[in-house]
Amino acid sequence: MSKTLISFLIMIRICVFLGAADHHDIDFVYNGFHGGSVINLTINGVAEITRNGLLRLTNTSDRNQVGYAFFQAPFPRTIPVPAEPGLSLGTMPMTKVVEKEATVGNGMAFVVSPSKELIKGAQPSQYLGLFNMSNNGDPSNNITAVEFDTISSPEFEDINGDHVGIDINGLRSVVSEPTAYFGNQLMSLKGGYPLQVWVDYSGERRTLDVTVSTLQRGERPGGPFLSTTVDLSTVTADSLYVGFSACTGTYLTSHYVLGWSFKTNGQARPLDASKLPILPSPEKESKTRDLLQLVIAAAVAVAFLIRLGIVKQIASGLFYLHERWTHTVLHRDMKASNVLLDGDFNGRLGDFGLSRLYEHGSDPQTTRLMGTFGYMAPELNRTGRATKSTDVYAFGVFMLEVVCGRKPIDPRAPTERIILVDWVAERLRGGRILDVVDRRLGRNFEPKEKEEMELVLRVGLLCLNATAEERPSMEKVTHFLDRVLSPLPEVPLDSLDININTAGSTNGYENHLLSSAPPLESVSILVGGR
Known part of the structure; x- marks a missing residue:
C-alpha cells in the first residue's frame, strides 16, 4: 500500500546531572540498529528492527498498536546527588510514516520508566502506550516522559494536536508548548522537516528542560522551549530504564527511530548522520x-x-x-x-x-x-x-x-x-x-x-x-x-x-x-x- 511520509526528525540530547561516575556507567551510540548491537535492546509490542537498521515502533498493518524499545541495562536512581557530571540519555532521530488515507496520529514518547517490558495495562491511542484510564495520574507509576503528540485529546487538556509536553505519571502534561511556532522558528511535528530537541535534567536543581530548534538552524537556542521541576530522587523504583514508546489509534501510522546515543556521567557522543539508515521511500512520483x-x-x-x-x-x-x-x-x-x-x-x-x-x-x-x-x-x-x-x-x-x-x-x-x-x-x-x-x-x-x-x-x-x-x-x-x-x-x-x-x-x-x-x-x- 502506498504511503505518504509525514516525518519529524528530532535530534534529542538528554543530559541528566546526577552524580559521580561508578560501575553503572553506560555509554552507547546507535547509528542505526544493526547486527549484534541490538542485543542490548528489549523490544516489545509490535516494535521491530527493519532489514536496513531502522527501529520501527509501530506499523501500518493494523490500528491500536503499541510498540516499545528500551535499553536493557538500567541506571539506578540511587546515584548520589550530585557533583556535576551527567547522564546523557541520548541523541535520537525519529520519524513517522502514515498511510495516505490517514491523518497523523497518535504520538511517540521518550520514556524514563521503572520497567523495560511492555507496560502493564497501558493502552494505545491517546494513552501513548504509557498509561490507561485507571492509572493515568497515579504517582506510583514512576514514569517520566517527553511526549511528541500529534492528536489533541481534550480529556488530557492538550493544547493542540501538534505539541511537545513533559508528562509525570500521567498524560495531563505538567508543561507543554505547541511546536508550530517558537520565537522566529517555524516548527511542527507534522511538518516533514527535521527538528532538534535537547532535554536536560539536573539532579541538583531538580529541573527538566526541553529545548527545541530546527535542524537547519543548527545551534542550540539560548533558552529552553519548556521547563519544569522534576525530582527523580523521589522515584520509589530501584532502577530506571530509558527508551521509547509509540502507539496508534484509529489512524494507521508507522513510527521510526533512526539512531540513539546515550552516556551516563557525560555528554552523549554525536550521531554520524552518514551512517543513519534510510527511511522508506514514498512513490517516485511523490518526491516532487x-x-x-x-x-x-x-x-x-x-x-x-x-x-x-x-x-x-x-x-x-x-x-x-x-x-x-x-x-x-x-x-x-x-x-x-x-x-x-x-x-x-x-x-x-x-x-x-x-x-x-x-x-x-x-x-x-x-x-x-x-x-x-x-x-x-x-x-x-x-x-x-x-x-x-x-x-x-x-x-x-x-x-x-x-x-x-x-x-x-x-x-x-x-x-x-x-x-x-x-x-x-x-x-x-x-x-x-x-x-x-x-x-x-x-x-x-x-x-x-x-x-x-x-x-x-x-x-x-x-x-x-x-x-x-x-x-x-x-x-x-x-x-x-x-x-x-x-x-x-x-x-x-x-x-x-x-x-x-x-x-x-x-x-x-x-x-x-x-x-x-x-x-x-x-x-x-x-x-x-x-
Missing part, C-alpha cells in the same frame, strides 16, 4: 509534488505556519522573476497546482510553459488570453495582456487558497461560497475573516497564528483589486508578509472583483467558468508528506 496532487494523496492538513512559509517562498520567487533577474519574467499561470514542494516543504514555482521574458521597462507585447479560470485578473478578459499585475492577482488568489484549503471556484459549495474571493471579502466585511480558515487546521489557534492568518488573507485581498494599478508589487507583497511595511493598508472591499463578475452579463461565460472548475476531490490543500 504539487499542491493539487497532495490533496489526492493524503487528508492531513499541514500546520498553518508551514503554509505561511511556502507562501513567503513563492512570493520571493515571483519578486525575483519580476524585478531581480536580468529580464522580467511573467509566469502567466500562477496557481496552486504549479507550486512544487520538496521533502522539506520548501515551495518552488514550477510550470513555466506559458511564461514570457522581456527587458525591464519594456512592453511584454502579450495579447493572447492565457491562464487558468479563477486566477485570471479581470483586465485579462478585456485586453488579453499579461503584466506583472496579473501575476500579482493570481498570487492573491493562491494566498486565499492556502489559508482556506479550497480552490478559487467550487460549484458544489453553497451559493455564497462558490467564489472564494467573494466569500473571503464578505467575511472580512462582517468582521469574521477567520471563519474562512481551513477547518482541517482546527479552531484553537495561538494568537500569533491568528495574526499571520489574517495578514495572509488581507494581503491576498489587496492583490485582488479590480484596478491593476492599485495592486501592490511583489516586492511590497514580500515586505507585507515579512512585516517590513506596516501598517497594512485597508482592503478596499468595493474594489474587489473576479472573472465571473467582470465577464459581462452572458450566462454562457459563467457556465463555462463553472464547468471548468476542478472536481471537489481535486481541491488543493497543503498537506504533510515526504
Whole structure:
C-alpha cells in the first residue's frame, strides 16, 4: 500500500546531572540498529528492527498498536546527588510514516520508566502506550516522559494536536508548548522537516528542560522551549530504564527511530548522520509534488505556519522573476497546482510553459488570453495582456487558497461560497475573516497564528483589486508578509472583483467558468508528506 511520509526528525540530547561516575556507567551510540548491537535492546509490542537498521515502533498493518524499545541495562536512581557530571540519555532521530488515507496520529514518547517490558495495562491511542484510564495520574507509576503528540485529546487538556509536553505519571502534561511556532522558528511535528530537541535534567536543581530548534538552524537556542521541576530522587523504583514508546489509534501510522546515543556521567557522543539508515521511500512520483496532487494523496492538513512559509517562498520567487533577474519574467499561470514542494516543504514555482521574458521597462507585447479560470485578473478578459499585475492577482488568489484549503471556484459549495474571493471579502466585511480558515487546521489557534492568518488573507485581498494599478508589487507583497511595511493598508472591499463578475452579463461565460472548475476531490490543500 502506498504511503505518504509525514516525518519529524528530532535530534534529542538528554543530559541528566546526577552524580559521580561508578560501575553503572553506560555509554552507547546507535547509528542505526544493526547486527549484534541490538542485543542490548528489549523490544516489545509490535516494535521491530527493519532489514536496513531502522527501529520501527509501530506499523501500518493494523490500528491500536503499541510498540516499545528500551535499553536493557538500567541506571539506578540511587546515584548520589550530585557533583556535576551527567547522564546523557541520548541523541535520537525519529520519524513517522502514515498511510495516505490517514491523518497523523497518535504520538511517540521518550520514556524514563521503572520497567523495560511492555507496560502493564497501558493502552494505545491517546494513552501513548504509557498509561490507561485507571492509572493515568497515579504517582506510583514512576514514569517520566517527553511526549511528541500529534492528536489533541481534550480529556488530557492538550493544547493542540501538534505539541511537545513533559508528562509525570500521567498524560495531563505538567508543561507543554505547541511546536508550530517558537520565537522566529517555524516548527511542527507534522511538518516533514527535521527538528532538534535537547532535554536536560539536573539532579541538583531538580529541573527538566526541553529545548527545541530546527535542524537547519543548527545551534542550540539560548533558552529552553519548556521547563519544569522534576525530582527523580523521589522515584520509589530501584532502577530506571530509558527508551521509547509509540502507539496508534484509529489512524494507521508507522513510527521510526533512526539512531540513539546515550552516556551516563557525560555528554552523549554525536550521531554520524552518514551512517543513519534510510527511511522508506514514498512513490517516485511523490518526491516532487504539487499542491493539487497532495490533496489526492493524503487528508492531513499541514500546520498553518508551514503554509505561511511556502507562501513567503513563492512570493520571493515571483519578486525575483519580476524585478531581480536580468529580464522580467511573467509566469502567466500562477496557481496552486504549479507550486512544487520538496521533502522539506520548501515551495518552488514550477510550470513555466506559458511564461514570457522581456527587458525591464519594456512592453511584454502579450495579447493572447492565457491562464487558468479563477486566477485570471479581470483586465485579462478585456485586453488579453499579461503584466506583472496579473501575476500579482493570481498570487492573491493562491494566498486565499492556502489559508482556506479550497480552490478559487467550487460549484458544489453553497451559493455564497462558490467564489472564494467573494466569500473571503464578505467575511472580512462582517468582521469574521477567520471563519474562512481551513477547518482541517482546527479552531484553537495561538494568537500569533491568528495574526499571520489574517495578514495572509488581507494581503491576498489587496492583490485582488479590480484596478491593476492599485495592486501592490511583489516586492511590497514580500515586505507585507515579512512585516517590513506596516501598517497594512485597508482592503478596499468595493474594489474587489473576479472573472465571473467582470465577464459581462452572458450566462454562457459563467457556465463555462463553472464547468471548468476542478472536481471537489481535486481541491488543493497543503498537506504533510515526504
